[in-house]
Amino acid sequence: MALRTTGSVLVVFLWSVAVVLGQNGWSVTYTTQRICALKGSTVELTCSYIYPRGYRVTTTFWFTKIVDVENYVNLTDDPDYKDRGTYRSDRMNGHTLKITNLRESDSTEYKFRFITDQTRGKYFGNPGVTLSVTDLQVKVTTTWWSTTLTCSTTCTLTGNSTYIWYRNSKIVQEDSSPSYSVYFKTEDSFYCAVKGINSPAVSVRAQSYFHLTYTHQRICTLKGSSxxxxxxxxxPRSHTVSETKWYIKGKLDEAPQILSPGYGGRVEYLGNMQSDSTLRITDLREEDTAEYKFRFRTDQTNWEPTFPGTTLTVTGLQVKVTPATVTEGQKVKLTCITTCTLTDNPNPTYIWYKNGHVTTQSNSLFLKPVSSEDAGRYSCAVEGHEDLYSPEETLTVRYGPKSTSVSVSPSGEIVEDSSVTLTCSSDANPPVDKYTWYKKNGASLTGSEKTYNFTTISSEDSGEYYCEAENKYGRLNSSSVSMDVQC
Known part of the structure; x- marks a missing residue:
């Protein structure tokens, strides 16, 4: 079942489990048997039907009244539904009655009838669809600690309803619960609404003897802080507070977790305990994220508010690198992020660390252009909480070969028929994946490895040699080295 509004009109569509009524091949299937809808809204009743072969349907209609035997009043011809009741059918055997601007007098049972081309070929589905039309009324219940307003109906509304409460024409609550509680002194006008249908307004004069105010509804703070x-x-003046308790609201059917002073070695109560109280928690952990509530006992009663407490969110710090893959020469932004906005410092200045050493103070760290020297491990901390830094995030910079050089082994004098190795060295990320060797004023040498070997060198190999180092980001030639082979 689904609810839909057009402007301020509530339309009830029915998609519930079908109800099949019939016998001997004749039947009417209603999509539901009971509907509860609001006065002033719109409702649609739908059905389908079947009949034996050999018949042809000539007439179909919905009705509520029978004037005489075999005299069923077509609802679209009923004066009570003039300009409000319409009937439509489709090729999928759907037969829908739509009634707009519902009245409480529309509450009755609606049935569908079809007539064929044969005298005894007539049928209607019984029982039909029972429609109950209700208005919205505000009921006021007052106790010695609160006033509860209930958006009341004479039947349970069909579908999932959202109740909107207005105080002096301003929305104060939207919830699936039809109730709204007032815990403060007030002399105001209240009314409720469901999908554009409003209840009459009522004036409420509420006197609260017990009252509690949380300083913050939500708090976001750092992991490891306090x-x-x-x-x-x-x-009431005649009461004396004898006990106060802070607790964590339990989930579902879980019992609340009482946080007595000293709990876990991290909890402390502050305040005068007669009119104010403060729960102090140290060395915060992410699992401390929860809703915290307060209750107290007097010498005459226990009092525990039902409205929400303070929701605490504990967040760590995390370094985010943008873009994630960095090439030398690009612009890079490092951001210190939290899962929520810090309550006591919504626009913090961050301390940035590289390889454990402070580099700068700024909201974000910009490296433009980034170089291979910027690669390293970065972390951040909020100014004033320098000891609470984030996990390190490694910045890897991709770049082409640098500082390409050739070394000769063994060093010193090279004699004919000895073994000599040339080695090409280069700094690159990712590492060099291709080496090319050259003899100056000559062609390139065979092989693409990091080293080039002369197993039995001769005087003809004398000359100047250099290498070219290459990866996907570039290539770079070394300076040449000279080899003089002695006979």
């Missing part, structure tokens, strides 16, 4: 979660509260 936090103060505080509230203030009032109660």
């Amino acid at each position: 936090v103060n979660i505080s509230c203030s509260y009032t109660y």
Whole structure:
């Protein structure tokens, strides 16, 4: 079942489990048997039908009234539904009755009838669809600690409804619950609405004897730091506070976790405990993320508010590198990120570290253009919490060959018939994947390895040699080295 509005009109469409009514090959299938809809809204009732072979359907209609035997009043001809009731059918055997601007008097049972070309070929689905039309009313329930407003109907609305509460024409709550509680002194006008249909407004004068205010509804703070979660509260003068408790709201059916002073070696209570209280938690961990609530006991009663407490989110720091893959010469941005905006420092200055040493202070770290010397391990910390730094993120810079050179082994005098090795060295990331050897004023030598070997060198090999180092980002030639082979 789904709800849809057009302007301020609520339309109820029915897609529930079908109800089949019939016998001997004759049947009517209603999509549902019961509907509860709001006064002033629009509803659609749908069905399909089957009948034996050999018949031809000539007439179909919905009805609620039977004037006489075999005298069924077509609903679209009923004066009570003039300009409000329409009937349509489709090629998929769907037969829909649409009623707009619903009235409470529309509450009744609706049935579908079809007539064939044969005298006894008539049928209607019984029972039909029972429609209940209700208006919205605000019911007020007052206790000695709160006032509860309930958006009331005479039947349970079909479909999933969202209830919107207005205080002096301003929205104060949107929820699937039809109730709204007031824990403060007020003398205001309230009304509720469901998908554009409003209840009459009521004036509420509420007197709260117990009252509690959390300083923050939400707090975001750093992992490893400390936090103060505080509230203030009032109660009747004749009461004396005997006990206060901070606790973590349990999930689903879990019991709340009481946080007594000293809990886990990290919890402390501050405040005068008669009108205000502060929960201090040190060495925060990400698993401390939860909703924290307060309750107190007096010499006459226990009091625990039902409204939300303070939601604490504990976040670590993380370095984000953009772009993730960096080539020398590009612009690179390093950002220190959190999972939420820090409550006590929404626009922090960050301390940046490279390989464990402070490099700069800034909101973000820009490297433009980035060079191979910028490669390393980066972390960040919020100014004022320099000891709470993020995990290190390695910045890898891709670049072509640099500092390409050739070395000769063994060094010193080279004699004929000895073994000599030339080695090409180059700094590159990724490493050089191709080497090319050259003899000056001559052709390139065979082979593409890092080393070039002369197993039995001769005087004809004397000359100047150099290499070319190459990877996907570039190539670079070395300076030449001279070899003088002695006979």
